[in-house]
Amino acid sequence: MTRSFVVSAGLLAAIMVIGVVALGVGSISVAPLDVVRTLLGNGSRLTNFAVLDLRLPRVLIALCVGAALGMSGAVFQSLSRNPLGSPDIIGFNYGATTGGLLVILVFGGGLLRVSFGALIGGIVTALAVYLLAWQRGVRGTRLVLIGIGISAILQAVNFYLIVNAKLADLSRATVWITGSLNNLGWEHFWPVIIAIVIIGPLLLVGSRWLTILEMGDDSAAALGVRVEPSRLYLIIVGTAACAAATAIAGPIAFVSLTAPQLSKKLTRGPGPGLLPAAWMGALLVLAADFVAQRVAGNGTLPVGVATAALGGAYLGWLLRRTRR
Numbered sequence: 408m409t410r411s412f413v414v415s416a417g418l419l420a421a422i423m424v425i426g427v428v429a430l431g432v433g434s435i436s437v438a439p440l441d442v443v444r445t446l447l448g449n450g451s452r453l454t455n456f457a458v459l460d461l462r463l464p465r466v467l468i469a470l471c472v473g474a475a476l477g478m479s480g481a482v483f484q485s486l487s488r489n490p491l492g493s494p495d496i497i498g499f500n501y502g503a504t505t506g507g508l509l510v511i512l513v514f515g516g517g518l519l520r521v522s523f524g525a526l527i528g529g530i531v532t533a534l535a536v537y538l539l540a541w542q543r544g545v546r547g548t549r550l551v552l553i554g555i556g557i558s559a560i561l562q563a564v565n566f567y568l569i570v571n572a573k574l575a576d577l578s579r580a581t582v583w584i585t586g587s588l589n590n591l592g593w594e595h596f597w598p599v600i601i602a603i604v605i606i607g608p609l610l611l612v613g614s615r616w617l618t619i620l621e622m623g624d625d626s627a628a629a630l631g632v633r634v635e636p637s638r639l640y641l642i643i644v645g646t647a648a649c650a651a652a653t654a655i656a657g658p659i660a661f662v663s664l665t666a667p668q669l670s671k672k673l674t675r676g677p678g679p680g681l682l683p684a685a686w687m688g689a690l691l692v693l694a695a696d697f698v699a700q701r702v703a704g705n706g707t708l709p710v711g712v713a714t715a716a717l718g719g720a721y722l723g724w725l726l727r728r729t730r731r
Contacts, residue, residue, distance in 0.1 A: 411674045411683060418670075418686035422470065422693060429697045430462045464593045468655060469696050469710070470689040471599045472588075473662060475652040477670070477688020478610050478681050480663030482645035485617045485679035486638060487550050493664040494529075494649040497554025500663070501561035502532025503646075503653040504584060508565055511580050512572045521583075522598060522654035529650030532557060533642050586659035586711020588696050595655055602651035609644045610681055617641065617679045659711045661718020662688050691717075 430446075431437040435457040437445070445454045446463075480493040487497070494500040506528020510521045540553040565584065572580055582589070616637040619627045627634050649663065666688035667680065674683050695713035702708055 411676050411680065414670070414673045415683050415686055418683065418690055422686065422690050425690070425693055425697060426466050426470075429466055429693065430458050432697075432701075433457065433462065435461075464596045465588050465591055465696070466693065468591050468596050468599060469588055469693045471596070471603050472652040472656045472659065473666070473689035473692030474685040475599075475603055475606070475648045475688070476659065476662040476692070477666035477684040477686070478607070479645045479649040479652075480665075480688070481667035481670075481679045481681050481684035482610060482613075482617065482641055482648075483663075484667050485621055486641060486645075487548075488621060489548065489551050490668055491664070492551050492554075493667075494646065495658065495660055495663055496558070497551055498536060498556075498558030498561060499529050499533050499554070499646045499649055500653060500658050500660075501558045501565065502535075503529035503650040504658045505532075505561050505564055505568075506650075507654060507657075508568045508580055508584065511583065512568050512576050515576075518595060518598065518655075522651070525654035526647060526650040529646045529653070530643060532561065533646040537639065537642055582709065583657040585709040586657040586714070587709035588656055589709065591655070599651060599655045602647075606644060606648045606651060607685075610641075610648060613637070613641045613644060614679055614681050618677065621677075621679075657709075657711060659692060660715040661721065662691050662714055665718055665721050666691055 427439050427442050431439055431442045435453065437454050437457055441450065441454050442458055444450055445458045450458065476494075479499075483494055483497065483499070484490060484492045486492065491497075503525040506524040506526070507521045509528070510524035514520070514524075536550065536554045536557050539557070540550045542549065569577065569580055569584070616627075616632055619630055619632050620634065620637065622630075627637075652659070667684040669691075670683035670687040671680055673687075674680055691714065692710060695717065696710040699708040699710050699713040702713075
């Protein structure tokens with residue numbers, strides 16, 4: 408518990424440092440001390456515009472999206488008892504993407520409709536994977552394999568939607584499906600923070616069941632946990648967290664895979680470790696977005712490109728280590 412607290416404090420400190428740097432770097436440069444003064448309400452008109460109006464919404468959205476993906480990944484990796492059991496591997500992320508793309512390309516609509524479509528797509532996909540994986544209960548390996556198959560089908564559906572899209576909607580869909588924080592403002596922040604405030608406590612409530620479910624279904628049942636209702640609850644709430652992040656920023660790849668594992672390596676503690684995974688996810692998205700802006704020069708490179716590069720290397724290392 409002490410180590411987990413220290414790790415969480417360290418991650419939060421790193422988030423604060425990178426956040427201050429990210430708020431100060433750009434076409435209008437602001438010194439770190441001036442960033443802090445501006446956040447405390449003592450900034451000038453120029454620093455207020457640069458920090459509070461232009462950059463702060465993007466930083467806060469990155470933190471919320473990363474935290475949601477980190478917690479979602481921790482839930483599914485714990486449920487499946489498999490390091491590959493994250494939403495972007497077993498298809499739930501692709502389900503949310505399909506729902507959002509259908510709204511953008513077929514039905515048309517703004518942020519609220521896209522968010523609703525992503526949420527419905529993610530939950531429907533989660534329920535489909537759960538039912539297909541059911542065989543006198545749901546085993547972790549079967550859940551992962553069924554999810555990988557469903558994700559392949561959904562990727563084909565997503566590509567079909569993009570290929571047959573109207574030219575006017577194509578650019579918006581292409582940027583969204585890559586995972587991007589570009590052009591996001593305060594109007595995009597409020598929906599995601601409301602979703603986190605609602606879903607976060609629901610995940611934390613279910614974390615006590617996750618710790619027991621990791622011991623095995625028979626042991627969990629012997630300890631008084633209703634195994635399948637608890638698992639279904641966690642799947643739905645975990646999918647909702649992933650879908651909320653996807654609705655705002657698009658499918659940012661590999662964060663839900665890497666964040667829980669990196670935080671677990673640092674804490675070395677039992678259980679899912681939802682809060683350390685949330686801080687690690689927030690740190691990864693914030694750092695990846697900062698790097699993506701610096702590499703692109705003009706800030707147009709989607710954050711999903713940076714996380715995909717990082718996550719792809721990590722996945723290769725993980726598969727090699729698992730093979731050994």
